[in-house]
Amino acid sequence: KQEVTQIPAALSVPEGENLVLNCSFTDSAIYNLQWFRQDPGKGLTSLLLIQSSQREQTSGRLNASLDKSSGRSTLYIAASQPGDSATYLCAVGGNNDMRFGAGTRLTVKP
Amino acid sequence: GAVVSQHPSWVICKSGTSVKIECRSLDFQATTMFWYRQFPKQSLMLMATSNEGSKATYEQGVEKDKFLINHASLTLSTLTVTSAHPEDSSFYICSALLLYNEQFFGPGTRLTVL
Numbered sequence: 119k120q121e122v123t124q125i126p127a128a129l130s131v132p133e134g135e136n137l138v139l140n141c142s143f144t145d146s147a148i149y150n151l152q153w154f155r156q157d158p159g160k161g162l163t164s165l166l167l168i169q170s171s172q173r174e175q176t177s178g179r180l181n182a183s184l185d186k187s188s189g190r191s192t193l194y195i196a197a198s199q200p201g202d203s204a205t206y207l208c209a210v211g212g213n214n215d216m217r218f219g220a221g222t223r224l225t226v227k228p
Numbered sequence: 229g230a231v232v233s234q235h236p237s238w239v240i241c242k243s244g245t246s247v248k249i250e251c252r253s254l255d256f257q258a259t260t261m262f263w264y265r266q267f268p269k270q271s272l273m274l275m276a277t278s279n280e281g282s283k284a285t286y287e288q289g290v291e292k293d294k295f296l297i298n299h300a301s302l303t304l305s306t307l308t309v310t311s312a313h314p315e316d317s318s319f320y321i322c323s324a325l326l327l328y329n330e331q332f333f334g335p336g337t338r339l340t341v342l
Contacts, residue, residue, distance in 0.1 A: 152330075152331075160336070161333060161336035162333045162336075207271060209272075211330070211331070215274060215277065216323070216331055218271045219271060220270065
């Protein structure tokens with residue numbers, strides 16, 4: 119059974135810092151990996167989707183990488199802003215299912 | 229991108245009553261939809277996989293008689309929480325499966341059972 123782990127569980131940084139969120143998974147036979155943002159009490163906002171054949175995806179200040187062989191993905195956020203404060207979830211897509219990590223709660227202080 | 233809606237967005241009910249949550253894919257057909265549950269400060273947990281025209285597949289530990297899932301059409305799946313209890317209070321999110329195993333998520337339904 120696929121297990122997804124996110125480190126750190128919580129992160130607090132000053133505004134303007136570049137930061138990296140980590141996601142690891144136990145089964146490398148994945149279809150895709152997706153990073154989501156979740157604001158308190160709200161649903162999910164998809165940030166980046168990386169197919170299994172891809173190594174990275176970029177959107178604005180966000181860059182996500184995927185290394186299937188080592189079971190790792192990172193989400194890089196450049197020049198962080200207070201509006202980036204949220205919980206970031208990593209989800210690994212298998213054959214018709216998706217397994218989520220517990221999330222990293224990010225706080226960006228002005 | 230594809231749009232998935234959920235209704236209602238929030239519901240408060242008395243203990244012992246049943247609550248139905250709808251999940252609709254608005255601009256595409258989805259033969260497979262998923263239901264997730266999220267308790268406060270925890271991640272999403274898959275409850276069941278809903279396949280159009282067949283019985284849902286439940287994850288271990290999820291009571292199929294308590295969480296009734298119906299996927300009667302290619303654009304609609306419903307989750308009914310039967311005889312709800314306070315411990316069922318949670319955030320329920322559905323998703324619909326599109327090509328290349330990409331899932332699109334609904335906005336979620338917050339259920340509070342008094």
